[in-house]
Structures are given as structure tokens and as C-alpha cells.
Amino acid sequence: MIQLAFLSILYSINIFAGVFGEDDRISPREATAQNYFLSQSVPAMIHDSRVTQNESGDFTLKGKSYKEDNLCSDEKFADESLIANCSASLIAPNKVLTAGHCFSDYYKCENYKVIFDYVDGKTEISKDDVYSCKKIIFEKYDQTFKSDDIAIIELDREVVGRTPVRLQLDTLMKKDDKLSMIGYPFGMSQKVVEVGKVLRVNMITSSFDHDLDSFSVNSGGPIFNEEGVQVGVLVRGTGMNTRTDKTQNCKRWGVETNGYAIGNLLEILKPLIN
Secondary structure, eight states: OHHHHHHHHHHHHOOBOBEESSOOEEOGGGSOHHHHHHHTTOOEEEEGGGEEEOTTSOEEEOOEETTTTTBOTTSTTTTOEEOOOEEOEEEETTEEEEOGGGOOSSSOGGGEEEESOOOTTOOEEOGGGEEEEEEEEEEEEOTTSSSOEEEEEEESSOOOSOOOOOBOOSOOOOTTOBOEEEEOGGGOSOEEEOOOBEEEEETTTTEEEEOSOBOTTOTTOEEEOTTSOEEEEEEEESSBSEEEETTTTEEEEOEESSOOEEEEOSGGGTTTOO
């Protein structure tokens, strides 16, 4: 029952997603030096039903494998599993930034573990990289999707050995500015997308459209400009996570030819962050 609830809520939160052109998702170890450094400060938000503490004090992550979900074996990352529920960024020693819609009746603050070093399909995580959500200190989620979808949470303790990302709180971006994104697409281990750009900026909805490959669970993840400054939070997109390959009788990652994804601007945070 827990697994069914997990999958049901994950899909209902944000089913809109897809690859725009080529699938540009890569492991952080394949990324530029700048993005690899930034990746160290991008944790996964994982429901505690997916996390088990071992006798050693360390943790094991477990979720539904893509093979169980009938993903075609020749698709990228087909050997991984759906484990994470949202992405986030470290913005202060004990605070992370994410999307407002990551919280619900089932996904309460107290049900989340905030986990660093979930990379390359790794499911054994040191206790030093696992934190708990202590409280939500800011949340704004417009369920009509016409305005902000953003939240800041406080962790149970300060994060050691990782550098908070820099934030751009004033909207300075313009069409065709280059972007990158780091997160946990469709619950898999951390991936980086380095090929993307701004398509348009909408100050009325506090958002911007872009063409970074985006899936469910990328939600809450940081979007960076060329200088490695976070300019937005991924909140939604167009398309579907997967599509059916009827000839092979299996699922493939969703591909969008004319789609886009949406990032939340950060100006609303200016009164909260010095």
C-alpha cells in the first residue's frame, strides 16, 4: 500500500515532463568542473518509506526499478530505480530551497529525508549525508499554476563540507541566456543537464520557460546561469515522463519536439534572504 501511494502521489504531483531534442542528462562526474562542484550542494528529497537505517547507522535507499516498470532495456539509465520524490539546493548551512508542491498530506516535512551523494545509482548512503526536514520556513504554492511554487525548509542540523549555492534574486535573465540544471529526474540518482536556454520570461507568473530536459522529480531542483548562480527552481513542464514503444512492447523516455519546461523565479525570496 505504501508503494502504491508513493507512486500515485508522485505521478499526480507533476506528470508533465520530457526530453527536448536529444537526451542531455549526464552523471555529475561527466559534467564540467563548475557543474560538478555545484552538484555537491544539490540533495534529493526522499520519503522516509524509501529509506532504511542499517545497524551501522548508515542508510539504504530502495524504490521501484525501471525494469519493473517495463522501461526498454536500451534506454539511458534503464538499470536505475525510482527513489527520490523532489530535488533541492543547499542555500544556507541548514536550509534548502525546493518547490512548494513537493509537500502534501502524504509528503509532510517530517516524512522527508534530505540526502546528498545519491549519485551513479548508488543506494548505500553514509549517515553523514542524510538529514531530516525540521520545518518548512517558507512556502508558496499556487495550485492554479499561475504564480509561485517555491519553499524553503530548515534541516535538523548544519550540512558539513558542502558550499551553499549562490542565488540571483533579481530577474536579470533574457531570451537565449544559457542554462544548466541539476536534479533527480523521475526519481533516479543525480543527473546534470548542461544544454539549455531561456525561451521567454513571464514576470506576471514569476516564471521563465526553458528547454532543459525535465522530468517529474526534477521539481524543486536548481537552474543555473553560465556563471553557476541559481536563477530559478524547476516546477513543471510539458509532455510525459515516458511513452509506449508498441513495436518493442516497452516504455521509452518521453520526447518533446515543441515542448518546454518552467522555472520559478527567485524574486519572492528577497525579503527572506540577506
